[in-house]
Amino acid sequence: MVSKSFSSFVPLTTANFLLRQLTLSDQNEIFVLRSDQRVLEYLDIPAAKSLDDAIKFINKINCGDLNNEWAYWAISFKGEQKLIGTICLWNICGDKTSADIGFTLLPEFQGKGIMQEVIPVVLSHGFYEMNLGKILGEVSPGNIKSIKLLEKFGFICTDEFEHTSIYTLTRN
Numbered sequence: 076m077v078s079k080s081f082s083s084f085v086p087l088t089t090a091n092f093l094l095r096q097l098t099l100s101d102q103n104e105i106f107v108l109r110s111d112q113r114v115l116e117y118l119d120i121p122a123a124k125s126l127d128d129a130i131k132f133i134n135k136i137n138c139g140d141l142n143n144e145w146a147y148w149a150i151s152f153k154g155e156q157k158l159i160g161t162i163c164l165w166n167i168c169g170d171k172t173s174a175d176i177g178f179t180l181l182p183e184f185q186g187k188g189i190m191q192e193v194i195p196v197v198l199s200h201g202f203y204e205m206n207l208g209k210i211l212g213e214v215s216p217g218n219i220k221s222i223k224l225l226e227k228f229g230f231i232c233t234d235e236f237e238h239t240s241i242y243t244l245t246r247n
Contacts, residue, residue: 084140087148087200089192094148094162096140097133101149104158104181105129113182117218143167146205150180150193159184162193164201164210172208174201178221190224198228202246212242 087094097105108114109123109132123129136147145165149158160180167174176197178190201207212225215238222242230242 084137084146085200085204087196088153089196091153092189092193093151093153094193094196095151097136097147097149097158097161099130099133100156101133101158102126102129105132105161107181108161108179111182114179117215117221118179145174146197146200148197150189160189162190162197164197164205164207166211167205167207171205173211174205174207175211175213176201177212186220191227194224194228198244207246209243209245212244214240214242216240 084096086096103126106123106126106129109120109129112122115122123132136145139145140147145163145167147163147165148161150160150162151158158181160178162176162178164174164176176194178194180189198210201210210230212221212230214221214225216222216235222240225242225244228244230244232240233243234241
C-alpha cells in the first residue's frame with residue numbers, strides 16, 4: 076500500500092481539548108515540560124536550561140510541522156490557550172508507513188485522564204489522515220503509567236531492551 080502524503084499542520088479537537096500548533100506564547104510551559112525532572116524522568120532528551128531553549132524548540136517543532144517531518148500538538152482545554160501538555164507523531168519512517176507517538180503533561184495535569192481523551196484522536200489522525208500502517212510507543216520499562224496507557228489503546232509490547240520497550244499498534 077502506498078501512503079498518501081499528509082500536509083501541513085492540522086488542529087484536532089476532543090470533547091474537552093484543543094490540539095493546536097505551538098506558539099511562542101507557550102514558551103513558559105514548554106520550558107517546564109523540558110526542564111522539570113518529574114516530566115523528564117522517563118524521557119531521553121536534554122533538559123532545557125533557559126526560556127531561549129524553549130523558544131528554539133518551539134521554532135524547530137513548527138518548522139518540522141510545516142515540512143511534514145512530524146505532527147506535534149500543544150494540548151489546551153477548549154476555550155483556553157494555556158498549554159497543559161503535548162502529543163506528537165514523530166520519527167516518521169521514510170516511506171511514511173509508521174511513526175512513533177510521544178506525549179507529555181505538566182505535572183499538575185498528570186493522572187487526570189487527559190491522555191485517555193486525547194490519544195484516540197491522534198491515533199485516528201495518524202491511521203486515517205496520515206495513512207500510517209503502525210504507530211510505535213517507545214517507553215522506559217519503569218514508566219508503568221505510560222505502558223498501561225498504551226496497552227489500554229491496544230498497543231502490544233513487540234521488543235524489549237535494557238532501557239526501553241517498544242509497543243506497537245497496527246491499523247486494523
